[in-house]
Amino acid sequence: MSRPAFAHIDLDALRHNYRVARSRHGGKALAVVKANGYGHGAIRCAHALAPVADGFAVAITEEAVALREAGIEQPILVLEGAFGADDVTLADQHRLWLVVHQDEQIDMLRAHTPRHPIPVWLKMDSGMHRAGFFPHAYADAFARLQTLPSAGPVTLMTHFARADEPDADTTRVQLASFEAATAALPGERSLCNSGAILGWPAAHRQWCRPGIMMYGADPMPTPDADLKAVMTLGSAIIGVRELGVGEPVGYGGRFITGRPTRVGLVAMGYADGYPRTVPDGTPIIVGGQRTRVIGRVSMDMMTVDLTDLPEAGLGTPVECWGPHLNVNVVAQAAGTIAYELLCNVKRVAFSDTASR
Structure with a gap:
């Protein structure tokens, strides 16, 4: 008899939670399956979500390639972007989308001779101060990407530091900063993680990035989403x-x-x-x-x-x-x-x- 410790994954609950996220946001949703699907198994989760998901997000190219090799065909966004030329080549080979959050990553794209233009999500540091272009440098980064044959359509994105704290004014300030810096720029937008999907309707745009809520854990201090444990x-x-x-x-x-x-x-x-x-x-x-x-x-x-x-x-x-x-x-x-x-x-x- 084997040791009785187990982890059981309810894939119906996973799909239910994805649909809740997509419905609450109103736009398209990248299912975040980084870190082995938050411990749930990235490949099993991606296969379960493939019939309903608009796309997926992972942290690094290795995670994205594993999904491609497992038969996942939807768009896959690499949230940390390229660490070097090899990552850009992998993105080109596997039709991945790349986040660009610093000048060096623009240089990597400039040095790459593409088979296919790589869709880019250009990240702004609107106040979290972890990664991304500062608001005053964002339009210039956008313009440089527009000149590169290796860069495809550019989606404008940022990430909120305190979206799961509805009483904090930080998210409102970050949203205002993003809006001011991108007002004259074309392209789809993505601002919302799980907390912003649930707590900040004013930040809902074309794309969202549900993570923890998809696995059944409501990030808000007063849960009100119809989420199921996965x-x-x-x-x-x-x-x-x-x-x-x-x-x-x-x-x-x-x-x-x-x-x-x-x-x-x-x-x-x-x-x-x-x-x-x-x-x-x-x-x-x-x-x-x-x-x-x-x-x-x-x-x-x-x-x-x-x-x-x-x-x-x-x-x-x-x-x-x-x-x-x-x-x-x-x-x-x-x-x-x-x-x-x-x-x-x-x-x-x-x-x-x-x-x-």
């Missing part, structure tokens, strides 16, 4: 013991029993991607009922409180996150974000389902 991270109870009052549980003895306690051992640990940093009391689902993590999560195992779940025992299923426990809840307890938890899942057995 990943269920689960396992089973593999051991049970009874402890009296005042007994320590796990490494460092962080948790001390305050009553006679029935402790369940779960085949799941930080080597599987469940965060070591969760505190005692973090919710977890055992046999369909909510209970709590007790004791420090170790590499391969963790312990949960079964005292009020007398029917739970060896083999009882455990949901670490999924349709009955939102991954955002676990992420908040761990002091991180859902993105990190989902991307870190590994070693467990993956499976997926979708209606036919």
Whole structure:
């Protein structure tokens, strides 16, 4: 019998969430499947979305080429753009779209002799200060691209730093900066990540780039989107013991029993991607009922409180996150974000389902 730890991917939920993103935005949507589909499996996700998606976005050319080799035919945007001439050549060979966010990438395109013009998404730094041309330099970068035979149609884009904070004025300022700098420029626009799709209708343009919301984690502080969990991270109870009052549980003895306690051992640990940093009391689902993590999560195992779940025992299923426990809840307890938890899942057995 194999270890019961697993990650199950609901591809119907993935398609549902993509449709929600596209509907809320109103334009075309690039499904972001970088970082192995946020831990869900980029190829399985792209195949599931191919019948409905307008295109895909990845971080680097290697991710894009893997999708092409797996039979994905829709447009694929490389969000970090080219790192060197080889990336430009790959983009030309595989009909990829490239983000351009610095002068050196324009120079790479200028040096390339194209078989096909490469569609470009020209990125503006409208205030996030991570990547992109400053507003005062943006029109010049656009004009230089227009002269290159290797550059195809140019889409104007920016990225919001705080779109998931509706009370912050940052997004409004970034939007105004983008609008002022691009007012005289032709071309389609793309401004919205998941937070902006949900929280900033004024930023909706021709293209959006749904990421975390597509995997069922609403990035907004007050979720209102009809999103479904795509990943269920689960396992089973593999051991049970009874402890009296005042007994320590796990490494460092962080948790001390305050009553006679029935402790369940779960085949799941930080080597599987469940965060070591969760505190005692973090919710977890055992046999369909909510209970709590007790004791420090170790590499391969963790312990949960079964005292009020007398029917739970060896083999009882455990949901670490999924349709009955939102991954955002676990992420908040761990002091991180859902993105990190989902991307870190590994070693467990993956499976997926979708209606036919």
